[in-house]
Amino acid sequence: MANKLSPFNPLAIYNLxxxxxxxxxLYRVIVVYPKLGQPAFFQDTRATLNAIQCGALIEIFNSLTGIVRAPLLTTVAQVASRLLLTVGVFQFLPESYNAHNFTFLTLLIAWSTTEVVRYSFYYCNLTLSSGAPRILIVLRYNLFWILYPLGVASELLILYSSLSVAETNYPVAVKWGLIAGMLVYIPGFPMLFSHMVAQRKKVMKSSKSHEKKQS
Incomplete structure (x- = not known):
């Protein structure tokens, strides 16, 4: 592919x-958590997690302006659902019970593993003439079977545990806003999951065809 971008292109750098x-x-989950335990790990990690996740707002801009071909609605839904957790709960409702136990770890494992693979996949596609390595293609379009339900379940459990905190400390509208956010998962999860299934079918079929041509 002769039109591959330079590794110094802003989009490539963003993904890297x-x-x-x-x-x-992910390193913090594996190495730091065993030393700190909960709830210290949550308190020590939430600001960093929030800052990193807020960076994904760039992806909405990229989709809106056509810099990338990602569907705008899908991108907004993914980013907004995460910001509801990292900003709405972790910053303003940090007392939420499920943020202080193993649920926070399963959330970080699902999110960080997914994103390491996703961004690495995009970076390689942008900078390598041969595209992303086979291993990244397989991981990108197969790990979601486990990681996406794990992440969504963790998100909902944390949101649910934040309702009582919101009810105690904030106007009732905040609690109902969280409930509304949870209800969005009813149409949102099938929509995003089916999108990934369709993408997997398309990409894996194309990858197998390419392998047959080379063999």
Missing amino acids: VSAGLWAYL
């Missing part, structure tokens, strides 16, 4: 930096 930041969070 993002992969590195999410890898750092």
Whole structure:
């Protein structure tokens, strides 16, 4: 592919930096959590997680302006659902019970593993003439079977545990806003999951055809 971008292109750099930041969070789960335990790990990690996730707002701009071909509605839904957690709960409702136990770890594992693979995949596609390595293609379009339901379940459990905190400390509208956010998952999860299934079918079929041509 002769029109591959330079590794110094801003979009390529964004993907590389993002992969590195999410890898750092995954490292913290593996190495730092056993030393700190909960709730210290949550308190020590939530600001970093929020800053990294807020960086994904760039992806909405990229989709809106056509810099990338990602569907705008899908991108907004993914980013907004995460910001509801990292900003709405972790910053303003940090007392939420499920943020202080193993649920926070399953959330970080699902998010960080997904994002390390996703951003690495994009970076390689942008900078390598041969495209992303086969291993990244397989991981990108197969890990979601486990990681996406794990992430959504963790998100909902944390949101549910935040309702009582919101009811105690904020106007009732905040609690109902969280409930509304949870209800969005009813149409949102099938929509995003089916999108990934369709993408997997398309990409894996194309990848197998390419392998047959080379063999």
